[in-house]
Amino acid sequence: MANALAIRFGKLHDNLGEPRSNGVVVIEGERIAAVGDSEMPLPEGARVVEAGCLVPGLINAHAHLEGSGEPNTMRVFVETNATQRAYACAENARRALEAGVTSVRDLGATGTLAIDLRDAIGAGKLPGPNIVAAGTAICMTGGHGWFIGRQADGPWDVRKAVREIRHAGADCIKFIATGGVLTKGAVPGIEQLSEEELRAGIGEAHTHGMRCAAHAIGTGGIKNALRAGIDSIEHGHLIDAEGIALALEHETYLVPTLAAIRCIVDAGPEAGMPDFVLRKAREIAEQAEINLRAARAAGVKFAGGSDAATPFNYHYAYYYEVELMQTMLGMSAREALYATTVNSADLLGLPRGRIAPGAVADLLALESDIETDLRALRTPTLVVKSGAIAFQRS
Numbered sequence: 001m002a003n004a005l006a007i008r009f010g011k012l013h014d015n016l017g018e019p020r021s022n023g024v025v026v027i028e029g030e031r032i033a034a035v036g037d038s039e040m041p042l043p044e045g046a047r048v049v050e051a052g053c054l055v056p057g058l059i060n061a062h063a064h065l066e067g068s069g070e071p072n073t074m075r076v077f078v079e080t081n082a083t084q085r086a087y088a089c090a091e092n093a094r095r096a097l098e099a100g101v102t103s104v105r106d107l108g109a110t111g112t113l114a115i116d117l118r119d120a121i122g123a124g125k126l127p128g129p130n131i132v133a134a135g136t137a138i139c140m141t142g143g144h145g146w147f148i149g150r151q152a153d154g155p156w157d158v159r160k161a162v163r164e165i166r167h168a169g170a171d172c173i174k175f176i177a178t179g180g181v182l183t184k185g186a187v188p189g190i191e192q193l194s195e196e197e198l199r200a201g202i203g204e205a206h207t208h209g210m211r212c213a214a215h216a217i218g219t220g221g222i223k224n225a226l227r228a229g230i231d232s233i234e235h236g237h238l239i240d241a242e243g244i245a246l247a248l249e250h251e252t253y254l255v256p257t258l259a260a261i262r263c264i265v266d267a268g269p270e271a272g273m274p275d276f277v278l279r280k281a282r283e284i285a286e287q288a289e290i291n292l293r294a295a296r297a298a299g300v301k302f303a304g305g306s307d308a309a310t311p312f313n314y315h316y317a318y319y320y321e322v323e324l325m326q327t328m329l330g331m332s333a334r335e336a337l338y339a340t341t342v343n344s345a346d347l348l349g350l351p352r353g354r355i356a357p358g359a360v361a362d363l364l365a366l367e368s369d370i371e372t373d374l375r376a377l378r379t380p381t382l383v384v385k386s387g388a389i390a391f392q393r394s
């Protein structure tokens with residue numbers, strides 16, 4: 001076995017309880033062997049690294065590795081071919097990992113792109129995070145994301161689409177329950193796949209042990225997905241009191257994708273986005289913040305996901321989503337970290353997100369404590385995935 005890695009920390013956020021000060025984490029193989037105080041004897045020959053602060057690797061529960069944050073999403077799929085997007089997909093995965101994202105759920109790509117990248121990374125052929133892949137998203141004919149989706153209409157067709165996507169190797173299923181911002185002509189507030197269609201598809205997926213996520217911005221579509229038994233609401237921006245009550249009743253995760261809206265609104269009219277994208281994002285932005293704060297205050301569970309790939313929302317900038325959970329939703333630094341590590345891992349069904357003896361070693365060394373300034377996450381000095389150093393700042 002290779003020599004152990006010992007990381008001496010000033011502060012440790014292990015997601016188990018109160019943060020610890022001045023100790024050491026020892027990693028052997030792919031797992032954490034021990035967590036102790038600064039006097040703990042280290043294994044012979046251990047490589048020793050210093051960290052101001054140590055946190056679990058970040059988990060982005062909503063990303064599209066095929067896209068790179070281009071201003072005009074639909075145009076990307078007209079002007080590039082599948083091979084070009086496959087290379088971009090690999091590059092985005094590598095850069096996300098180097099920036100501290102050790103696991104990603106890809107919620108929709110063309111064909112088997114994200115599934116194949118998952119396998120290439122898993123086999124050690126390419127660097128990147130662990131990937132949980134939804135394969136192709138399921139939408140109604142002409143629905144949001146139709147240009148990269150599997151279009152399906154009626155309960156049996158939706159069931160068949162789930163079977164196809166499972167057969168192609170997907171881990172989970174993504175349904176489009178409402179319109180969206182980036183698709184021309186799709187109105188975010190309007191329902192798309194019906195409750196009946198969602199119920200059929202979710203039932204089929206659950207039969208095979210696959211979890212389900214719903215793209216749902218509009219009030220009605222959010223409630224359709226919740227009543228149909230969805231495992232996570234993605235975006236959830238126009239959720240109302242009844243939707244909040246349903247999310248609580250079903251213990252459904254909400255993945256707020258704050259960066260997706262924020263990056264569009266902040267980029268503004270001169271940034272090269274289609275006019276309809278900026279208009280729709282602006283219409284949603286203010287209401288989204290109010291509704292999501294209400295959901296959080298009511299006790300809805302939040303998991304972290306940025307929708308990386310949307311305009312100016314980069315795979316390597318997931319730290320921005322964590323920061324927005326603090327600035328927009330009012331979470332403390334520790335709560336935002338918990339949502340984007342433990343809760344995301346729980347939603348994805350991954351045994352990750354905590355730093356404890358026996359756990360898989362996914363962690364980030366930072367220069368300073370996130371409780372002083374969450375922006376410490378922007379520049380990790382060391383990224384460890386499954387016990388191996390994936391990035392070290394020189």
Ligand SMILES: [Zn+2]
Nearest residue numbers: 062064107307
């Ligand atoms: Zn998305």
